[in-house]
Amino acid sequence: MIKKLSELAEKSSYINPELYNKYEVKRGLRDINGRGVLTGLTEIGEVHSYIIKDEEIVPEPGKLFYRGIDVEEIVNGFLEDSRHGFEEVIYLLLFGSLPNNEMLGNFNSLLSDLRTLPKSFVRDIILKAPSKDVMNMLSRSVLALYSYDDSADGLSIDNILRQSLELIARFPLLAVYSYQAYSHYHQGNSLYIHSPKREYSTAENILHMLRPNSNFTQIEARLLDLALVLHAEHGGGNNSTFTTHVVTSSGTDTYSAISAALGSLKGPRHGGANIKVVQMFDDVKANIKDWKNDDEVSNYLTKILNKEAFDKSGLIYGMGHAVYSVSDPRAEILRSHCKALAVDKGLEDEFDLYFRIEKLAKKVIAEERKIYKGVSANVDFYSGFVYKMLDLPQELLTPIFAIARISGWSAHRIEEIVNKGKIIRPAYKSISDRVEYVNLKNR
Missing domain, CATH: 1.10.580.10 (Citrate Synthase, domain 1)
Known part of the structure; x- marks a missing residue:
């Protein structure tokens, strides 16, 4: 019964992806260039990743x-x-x-x-x-x-x-x-x-x-x-x-x-990403014999991207960010400070593997996904390693x-x-057809 109902629920929930473009829906509240749709103002935190030059987005270090x-x-x-x-x-x-x-x-x-x-x-x-x-x-x-x-x-x-x-x-x-x-x-x-x-x-x-x-x-x-x-x-x-x-x-x-x-x-896709990074690296270490062999590491990363390895999601976890493209400053800071603990814990080889994968993943993703705007390690890439070194x-x-x-x-x-803002209520457009009600006995 649940299986049949599940199929009905899935079928009735499907929306043709082309309609999002037709009605100019900014899915994920992001425009076609990947920039977030402006929904508010704040003085608390600012994420900076690009400048506008000659009306074009020019990525900068985050x-x-x-x-x-x-x-x-x-x-x-x-x-x-x-x-x-x-x-x-x-x-x-x-x-x-x-x-x-x-x-x-x-x-x-x-x-x-x-x-x-x-x-x-x-x-x-x-x-x-x-x-x-x-x-x-x-x-x-x-x-x-x-x-x-x-x-x-x-x-x-x-x-x-x-x-x-x-x-x-x-x-x-x-x-x-x-x-x-x-x-x-x-x-x-x-x-x-x-x-x-x-x-x-x-x-x-x-x-x-x-x-x-x-x-x-x-x-x-x-x-x-x-x-x-x-x-x-x-x-x-x-x-x-x-x-x-x-x-x-x-x-x-x-x-x-x-x-x-x-x-x-x-x-x-949010805070739970650091767990996926740790799990992915456990899988990488189990399947790569020579951690210092760039070709072997690159080949396995390609398998992950092609959904042939790890969880077959096609994602190299910890690489890429919705805002940062050149670099995530949090990842940069963590990387620069975690090597001392890696040495103290006898995990210097593992730290070197993280650094190697960070460099090689950028090239593999650019080649396989044709992404040339830049892909960088995000904070989850190194935070998972930090937490592992701390035995968390x-x-x-x-x-x-x-x-x-x-x-x-x-x-x-x-x-x-x-600031006494209004209740946040963005619009959703209904694309369903009008249907006449049918009495139970006539269904």
């Missing part, structure tokens, strides 16, 4: 700006001071400027105060019904927190900022504890629930709460902190942030809006993304509410 500041400069700033940067990036995204030393200290103390969950929440919400998917568990936990909030539906900026800061501080606990529940109840491992430490940064607390012995090195914590910084924000047009704007514009509560954003981020389980890769990106989501939610 740049990412948080509140007008080049992310590369932000990264260089906190790394030169040998400190973590994610917390000051949260402050920057929410409040529009970088904090001074006193402001940052007070903000860190506030986040430490908020790194707690309601009494019995872990037992009643996380441990009693553990999910096999940590993203779904994270979303469910966010919705459950609505019940613990006496002002859950309040839309004043004071209230939304309070909720946002609480969620930003709580996300590492929700994600790691959800994974620990999954690991225990579904994989039979020992259960570890470590309380966060006040003196630790977000990155340090993630490693502390995740590992049975709570041990980690500073090079590990700094690289995870860097990854959080680079995933914190990516403009208003990325799928999950746009989802935040869309759902917020309806006037709903913070918990519903953030849960919707989590649902978007979970998808393999695959089930936590997308939740780590969420731990970073909720800072951007929160800033965009506040921006949507402050």
Whole structure:
């Protein structure tokens, strides 16, 4: 019965692809040149990848700006001071400027105060019904927190900022504890629930709460902190942030809006892409004998593109981006900093394989797909490798993304509410024929 109904549903849902061109539908809210359709304004994040010269698009090396500041400069700033940067990036995204030393200290103390969950929440919400998917568990936990909030539906900026800061501080606990529940109840491992430490940064607390012995090195914590910084924000047009704007514009509560954003981020075309990169590289390493042989590597990449290898999707995961073509600045920054950890972990050969595939994949994709505008590695290409070096389980890769990106989501939610925009409701054209109703007895 389900099979037959499925066939009917599929048949009745099909739309001739030619009609999208006929009616000038910008699928994916992108024009024929691949540029995003302008749907809003923001001061939070900017993704720069091209200039207009003589009325033509000229691709440039990618740049990412948080509140007008080049992310590369932000990264260089906190790394030169040998400190973590994610917390000051949260402050920057929410409040529009970088904090001074006193402001940052007070903000860190506030986040430490908020790194707690309601009494019995872990037992009643996380441990009693553990999910096999940590993203779904994270979303469910966010919705459950609505019940613990006496002002859950309040839309004043004071209230939304309070909720946002609480969620930003709580996300590492929700994600790691959800994974620990999954690991225990579904994989039979020992259960570890470590309380966060006040003196630790977000990155340090993630490693502390995740590992049975709570041990980690500073090079590990700094690289995870860097990854959080680079995933914190990516403009208003990325799928999950746009989802935040869309759902917020309806006037709903913070918990519903953030849960919707989590649902978007979970998808393999968005936040779930880093998992596919890790899986693809496991497949590559298993099928290529000589990692340093360019011909052998190129031939296998061609098989992946031709749907003859890996998951037969025809995609080299981690290569290409909807906006960046010359380079993704996040990938550039991660690559430049992850080699030190690769050497420390004895994974230098694997790092070299990533670098080799990045270079060769550009050529293979250009030749096989006739794409000459440029294809570059995106942030997922190296973030998956970073997380693997940190011994993070695959089930936590997308939740780590969420731990970073909720800072951007929160800033965009506040921006949507402050500017009192209309409910977001784009148009869809119906192409169905008019049909007369037929009585049941005559069907």
